[in-house]
Amino acid sequence: MNIIQTHDLCKQYGNALRVSHLNLNVPEGSIYGFLGPNGAGKSTTLKMILGLVRPTAGSIRVLGKDMDNSNRLSVLRQVGSLIESPSYYGHLTGEENLRIVQTLRGIPEKNIREVLQIVRLDGQREKKVAHYSLGMKQRLGLAAALLGYPKLLILDEPTNGLDPAGIQEMRELICDLPGRFGMTVVVSSHLLSEIDQMANHVAIIREGELVFQDSLEALHGRSRHHLALRTTNNAIARRLLAEQSVPCEEENGYLILPILSDEVAAQLTGFLAGNRLGIVRLEERQKSLEDIFLDLTGKAASL
Incomplete structure (x- = not known):
């Protein structure tokens, strides 16, 4: 569901x-x-x-x-929620703030002590919220969201x-x-x-x-491993690789190949060299999650 x-x-x-x-x-x-x-x-x-x-x-x-x-x-x-930043009465204690929410929502009073323990504020329940750190205020907001389980x-x-x-x-x-x-x-x-x-x-x-x-x-x-190959003539190399049934795409001056065993990679580079193509670079790559996120959201987006 x-x-x-x-x-x-x-x-x-x-x-x-x-x-x-x-x-x-x-x-x-x-x-x-x-x-x-x-x-x-x-x-x-x-x-x-x-x-x-x-x-x-x-x-x-x-x-x-x-x-x-x-x-x-x-x-x-x-449903419990914490949208943007928590709301609270700074002159009241953490426990008093939760009691207001508990009364308005008709929730059992015992839930107050329980949620304060869950968010690890039971030792600060009698402290005024104005004196809470930002992290403690966030946890108090989470406690309010959890009150009704x-x-x-x-x-x-x-x-x-x-x-x-x-x-x-x-x-x-x-x-x-x-x-x-x-x-x-x-x-x-x-x-x-x-x-x-x-x-x-x-x-x-x-x-x-x-x-x-x-x-x-x-x-x-999506962060799968691949090989990046750069030769002295990528257009010819791509045609030759297609003849060998090796799929590849061109990206930023490199031919992107699937991961190959060392033996197959050696055979292919030897094959390309035998066709008078220089191997400028061959490297193994993996996209990071950050790269994938940027690809999906646009590289110019503010992170």
């Missing part, structure tokens, strides 16, 4: 189409990484899923129900502004949630390295359009 499904989801502001015909499928129990450069439409999409922004066109299903006025409140009772948790850039220790702590908390509580977690980010360490499913958007959606394993599969 897909916890979230969108069909041809669009959002237009004036003449600008910020989200364009987006079809997302978020599997139940997954950590779903929602990636894209800054300004790609990630926050707008998440706000539409939560009913905070009205779509221009398209449909949204959350937890098997259409996200419309008749179902919105019943769906949101099973939702089936779906949506986190928009949860590691923004955190130092390396805070990023690692937030990542560990997120990774623990599906196995421990059976939650499905959607995490947006513009940092591929972060999603690579958390998610098992990934969607990548560019200028509001979906350019990739699959498992993280499938994304890694």
Whole structure:
């Protein structure tokens, strides 16, 4: 079952189409990484899923129900979210802030102590939030999102502004949630390295359009090894390789070949040399995930 499904989801502001015909499928129990450069439409999409922004066109299903006025409140009772930055009352303690949310949502009071332990703030529960560090405020926002033990948790850039220790702590908390509580977690980010360490499913958007959606394993599969060959005459070399049934493509002055055994590679280079072609360079390469991300989102995009 897909916890979230969108069909041809669009959002237009004036003449600008910020989200364009987006079809997302978020599997139940997954950590779903929602990636894209800054300004790609990630926050707008998440706000539409939560009913905070009205779509221009398209449909949204959350937890098997259409996200419309008749179902919105019943769906949101099973959803927790942290969009952009957490809201809090600085003059109140962490526990007092959570008690307000607990009262408004009609959630058992015992959940407050439990979620403070989950986000590792139980030792700081009586401290005023104005004196919390940025990382502690982010964890308090996560605690508020977890109060009702939702089936779906949506986190928009949860590691923004955190130092390396805070990023690692937030990542560990997120990774623990599906196995421990059976939650499905959607995490947006513009940092591929972060999603690579958390998610098992990934969607990548560019200028509001979906350019990739699959498992993280499938994304890694795009970083396959290959050989890059440069000769004194690549056009002739390509023709000769085709005669030997060796597939290749030309890219930036190199012939891109599949990985070959040492023996076959030696035979081919000998064959080319026998046809009076000089082997300028032969090297093994592998695309990094960052290269794949840049290819998908556009090299000029802001990361």
